[in-house]
Amino acid sequence: MVIKNTVAELRKYSVLDVRGAKQVASVWLERFQLDKVVGFGLPEIDDRYHVWRVPLVNKVSQERIGEVVIDAYTSLILEDKSTSPEILEARLLGRNDDRKGNTRKSHSNGTYLLSSLRNxxxxxxxxxxxxxxxxxxxxxxxxxxxxxxxxxxxxxxxxxxxxxxxxxxxxxxxxxxxxxxxxxxxxxxxxxxxxxxxxxxxxxxxxxxxxxxxxxxxxxxxxxxxxxxxxxxxxxxxxxxxxxxxxxxxxxxxxxxxxxxxxxxxxxxxxxxxxxxxxxxxxxxxxxxxxxxxxxxxxxxxxxxxxxxxxxxxxxxxxxxxxxxxxxxxxxxxxxxxxxxxxxxxxxxxxxxxxxxxxxxxxxxxxxxxxxxxxxxxxxxxxxxxxxxxxxxxxxxx
Ligand SMILES: C[S@@+](CC[C@H](N)C(=O)[O-])C[C@H]1O[C@@H](n2cnc3c(N)ncnc32)[C@H](O)[C@@H]1O
Incomplete structure (x- = not known):
């Protein structure tokens, strides 16, 4: 039997499979202490953009509450494409939120902030x-x-x-x-x-x-x-x-x-x-x-x-x-x-x-x-x- 390489292997991604994607997402959820209450749907690979999309679900109701997007090459979380922890929390608590804005918006809402960084x-x-x-x-x-x-x-x-x-x-x-x-x-x-x-x-x-x-x-x-x-x-x-x-x-x-x-x-x-x-x-x-x-x-x-x-x-x-x-x-x-x-x-x-x-x-x-x-x-x-x-x-x- 010929075993074919997966897309992830062919592209030499660092996140190779569904297990790897869930692991990266778990570490991210732990940072926000959401790992006990948020579970995963089935991660999917999108090789047009070289990302893994991991659906996030409410562990109790199994309702989908967002997704986390992982760069398949680097294994970094793409924060601006993932549902923000604040929105995940709001959804877990059943608070109202704007569903259309379920990915983190860029920090700008039309204003231009001066940076406070020093040399x-x-x-x-x-x-x-x-x-x-x-x-x-x-x-x-x-x-x-x-x-x-x-x-x-x-x-x-x-x-x-x-x-x-x-x-x-x-x-x-x-x-x-x-x-x-x-x-x-x-x-x-x-x-x-x-x-x-x-x-x-x-x-x-x-x-x-x-x-x-x-x-x-x-x-x-x-x-x-x-x-x-x-x-x-x-x-x-x-x-x-x-x-x-x-x-x-x-x-x-x-x-x-x-x-x-x-x-x-x-x-x-x-x-x-x-x-x-x-x-x-x-x-x-x-x-x-x-x-x-x-x-x-x-x-x-x-x-x-x-x-x-x-x-x-x-x-x-x-x-x-x-x-x-x-x-x-x-x-x-x-x-x-x-x-x-x-x-x-x-x-x-x-x-x-x-x-x-x-x-x-x-x-x-x-x-x-x-x-x-x-x-x-x-x-x-x-x-x-x-x-x-x-x-x-x-x-x-x-
Ligand atoms: C082409 S030189 C830049 C010289 C600089 N434009 C200047 O005029 O002095 C690239 C520099 O990147 C540094 N470097 C290489 N890898 C690095 C990394 N991962 N993080 C920070 N610096 C790094 C090297 O030590 C080197 O000094």
């Missing part, structure tokens, strides 16, 4: 740290993720699939902390995997195109593809194109990459971008955030690459400043979940925004902590430190 530096894996930030507390994400490198000795990710799964989880968590209709801008480019021996071909992996699919599946709308063009000569060190330069045979042509992508996404909402401007509660901040004349009118932005003795892959501060000034207002909170040495933080402060910087490498965190003293002066004592000691402003000379 924050957090050490740790951003996938985890993001779970501790309040929903809707960030107004812009700008980041450049770690590179995928297929050689295991240089990377935490053994396979490319694993790497993409990690990014998916980060985008999903960032989606929750991003306020309605706000932007996620990512600096990313294809990576070159060098050949292991002369008989093997080198491989170029089109990371931005795979990442695009993740964004769309995680609830973001595509807005723009901006090309960051570096001056001629910037990519020659890769050695790409040397073979062709020597022989000039067709098919062997390999252009030297001198561009990276700056991809712009917006957290999905029915509201127009105009709403984010009109509904902003502080007209003065909106007015002060206007972009001066002489801005770049095309989607090609030109900057020299940046280098730093402490970090191999930083982006230029000019790029961070341009993104922050074009996709956020003064006073907003800008998050970089892969913060490196904190270029986004420095640019945010320069532009009158607040920052949330998450970085897992303690050495880079130590650099951010020192640099933050220069960015903020004595205000550095107000920086919120997560998983690291508060910044000591005592011995600073001002």
């Amino acid at each position: 924050t530096i957090a050490q740790g894996d951003c996938e985890q740290v993001l779970q501790d930030l309040p929903a809707g507390s960030v107004n812009l994400v700008f980041t450049s993720p770690p590179y995928y490198n297929a050689r295991p000795e240089y990377t935490d990710y053994i396979t490319y699939k694993e790497y993409l799964l990690k990014l998916r989880k980060v985008f999903q968590n960032a989606h929750r902390v991003l306020a309605e209709g706000c932007f996620f801008v990512i600096n990313i480019s294809p990576v070159l995997i060098r050949r292991a021996s002369r008989s093997e071909a080198s491989q170029r992996i089109a990371v931005p195109f795979d990442v695009h699919r993740l964004f769309v599946e995680e609830g973001f709308d595509f807005i723009d593809d901006i090309i960051w063009e570096k001056p001629e000569g910037a990519g020659w060190a890769t050695g790409r194109g040397r073979r062709f330069a020597a022989d000039r045979n067709p098919l062997q042509y390999k252009p030297v990459p001198v561009t990276e992508y700056v991809l712009v996404y917006r957290k999905h909402t029915e509201k127009l971008i105009d709403w984010n401007i009109r509904a902003h509660p502080n007209k003065k901040l909106v007015e002060e955030s206007r972009i001066d004349d002489g801005y770049e009118r095309t989607n090609i932005w030109r900057f020299k690459p940046a280098h730093d003795p402490h970090h191999p892959a930083i982006f230029p501060i000019e790029l961070a400043e341009k993104v922050i000034s074009h996709y956020s207002f003064k006073g907003d909170v800008v998050l970089d979940p892969f913060a490196g040495i904190g270029t986004v933080g420095k640019a945010a402060v320069r532009l009158g925004r607040r920052f949330v910087l998450i970085e897992q490498n303690p050495y880079y965190i130590s650099i951010i902590r020192e640099e933050a003293k220069l960015w903020l002066g004595k205000d550095v004592k107000h920086v919120h430190a997560i998983n690291c000691a508060p910044i000591d402003a005592e011995n600073m000379l001002f």
Whole structure:
């Protein structure tokens, strides 16, 4: 007898079966102390959206009272698609509620809330740290993720699939902390995997195109593809194109990459971008955030690459400043979940925004902590430190 793989196995979901889906849902119910009173109907997989839907029933009456939706790849609960614990409680108690609104609404009811987050530096894996930030507390994400490198000795990710799964989880968590209709801008480019021996071909992996699919599946709308063009000569060190330069045979042509992508996404909402401007509660901040004349009118932005003795892959501060000034207002909170040495933080402060910087490498965190003293002066004592000691402003000379 041939045993066929299930859809979940074929797609390599982390939640493979009905039992797994119920387990994830139980843990979620336990968090709200609803596990003793809420039971399950039969979970169903929806492989168009890569989710499990687990019907929730009143254990006593067996009446259906809602559902919990689980991301099949990551096993995270999709809170905005699941029935909220408050509504489950109301239904268990037989209180009246609006049945049409049985999934958790986005936090906005037409008002635009200013975030109360302070400047924050957090050490740790951003996938985890993001779970501790309040929903809707960030107004812009700008980041450049770690590179995928297929050689295991240089990377935490053994396979490319694993790497993409990690990014998916980060985008999903960032989606929750991003306020309605706000932007996620990512600096990313294809990576070159060098050949292991002369008989093997080198491989170029089109990371931005795979990442695009993740964004769309995680609830973001595509807005723009901006090309960051570096001056001629910037990519020659890769050695790409040397073979062709020597022989000039067709098919062997390999252009030297001198561009990276700056991809712009917006957290999905029915509201127009105009709403984010009109509904902003502080007209003065909106007015002060206007972009001066002489801005770049095309989607090609030109900057020299940046280098730093402490970090191999930083982006230029000019790029961070341009993104922050074009996709956020003064006073907003800008998050970089892969913060490196904190270029986004420095640019945010320069532009009158607040920052949330998450970085897992303690050495880079130590650099951010020192640099933050220069960015903020004595205000550095107000920086919120997560998983690291508060910044000591005592011995600073001002
Ligand atoms: C391309 S660098 C970003 C550099 C940054 N744009 C700058 O200008 O300094 C990516 C950073 O992500 C960090 N990183 C990798 N995985 C992480 C994770 N799971 N959580 C937080 N930081 C992570 C790496 O240590 C690295 O510093």
